[in-house]
Amino acid sequence: GAVVSQHPSRVICKSGTSVKIECRSLDFQATTMFWYRQFPKKSLMLMATSNEGSKATYEQGVEKDKFLINHASLTLSTLTVTSAHPEDSSFYICSARKEDRVGNQPQHFGDGTRLSIL
Amino acid sequence: EDKVVQSPLSLVVHEGDTVTLNCSYEVTNFRSLLWYKQEKKAPTFLFMLTSSGIEKKSGRLSSILDKKELFSILNITATQTGDSAVYLCAVLYGGATNKLIFGTGTLLAVQP
Numbered sequence: 733g734a735v736v737s738q739h740p741s742r743v744i745c746k747s748g749t750s751v752k753i754e755c756r757s758l759d760f761q762a763t764t765m766f767w768y769r770q771f772p773k774k775s776l777m778l779m780a781t782s783n784e785g786s787k788a789t790y791e792q793g794v795e796k797d798k799f800l801i802n803h804a805s806l807t808l809s810t811l812t813v814t815s816a817h818p819e820d821s822s823f824y825i826c827s828a829r830k831e832d833r834v835g836n837q838p839q840h841f842g843d844g845t846r847l848s849i850l
Numbered sequence: 851e852d853k854v855v856q857s858p859l860s861l862v863v864h865e866g867d868t869v870t871l872n873c874s875y876e877v878t879n880f881r882s883l884l885w886y887k888q889e890k891k892a893p894t895f896l897f898m899l900t901s902s903g904i905e906k907k908s909g910r911l912s913s914i915l916d917k918k919e920l921f922s923i924l925n926i927t928a929t930q931t932g933d934s935a936v937y938l939c940a941v942l943y944g945g946a947t948n949k950l951i952f953g954t955g956t957l958l959a960v961q962p
Contacts, residue, residue: 738892764948775938775952776893789947825892829948838884839950841892 735759736828738842746850747818753811753845755782755826761806762828766839767799770823782809816849823847852877856939856953864961867929871956873939874921882942883915883922884950889935896924896937929960 735758743751755765763784768776780801781789788801798820800812809828813820823846827839857872875883882900886893897906899915899922906913910929915922926933936955943949 741891766950775954776940776950778949778951781947781949827950838895838898839948840895841886843891 736826736840736842738826738845740845741843742846742848744848744850745816748815749849751813751816751847753813753824753826753847755809755811755828755842757807757828760828760830762809763806763831765803765809765826765828767801767809767811768825768827770825770844776825779811782811784809813847816847818849821847821849852941852943852951854939854941854951854953856937856956858956859954860957860959862959862961863929865930867960868925868927869929869958871924871926871937871939871958872921873923873953875939875941875953876920877941877943877951879943880917880941881944884940884942885913885922885924886938886940887935888938888955893938926958929958931960931962934958934960 737756737758739754765782767779769779770776778791779794782801782803784803784806790796803809823844825841825844827841829839830837854875882898884898885896897913902917910927913924936957938955939953940950
């Protein structure tokens with residue numbers, strides 16, 4: 733249980749292109765999903781919290797107009813990197829947590845998307 | 851500023867050795883501490899620790915939390931080459947936000 737699917741796993745595109753990444757919880761519903769970014773040999777940095785049916789909450793320093801998040805259903809969140817540039821190249825990972833009243837469920841991660849902007 | 855610090859940054863051992871990975875934290879509104887294993891792709895969940903002094907075990911892996919001293923350790927006994935990975939420590943904090951703050955990880959290499 734608690735499987736999170738992320739697609740695509742790898743994107744290579746030209747500068748100026750917008751790229752959409754999907755994150756799905758396959759066997760549970762998630763009102764909240766999380767988007768992280770990971771640079772080589774660095775840890776995961778939280779970019780934003782995706783909330784089903786409402787606006788995402790962005791961490792300090794993350795441009796909301798650059799990284800558009802949509803959480804239209806209880807099993808799907810999307811991250812769109814708009815007008816991507818080489819400095820946006822990174823490993824993007826989503827996570828989701830099974831809902832429970834106590835809050836004892838860990839976050840489970842998708843396999844990540846390696847984005848390379850040429 | 852909230853932070854999670856892991857040590858060592860990297861470690862090379864031989865198969866059969868026992869290793870101990872460390873994680874210390876300074877986080878307001880601490881709720882739980884989690885350990886993840888990251889190989890080539892995304893992190894996979896190992897343990898979630900909420901109470902002090904209660905050891906959690908899964909096969910050759912075990913972990914314990916000390917909320918007074920603000921640290922946790924992850925032990926791996928009889929290491930195998932398949933244990934080679936980055937081990938990430940993360941702290942769940944805040945109220946309803948369920949946010950995680952991650953340490954920089956420990957890169958473990960197990961040589962045959």
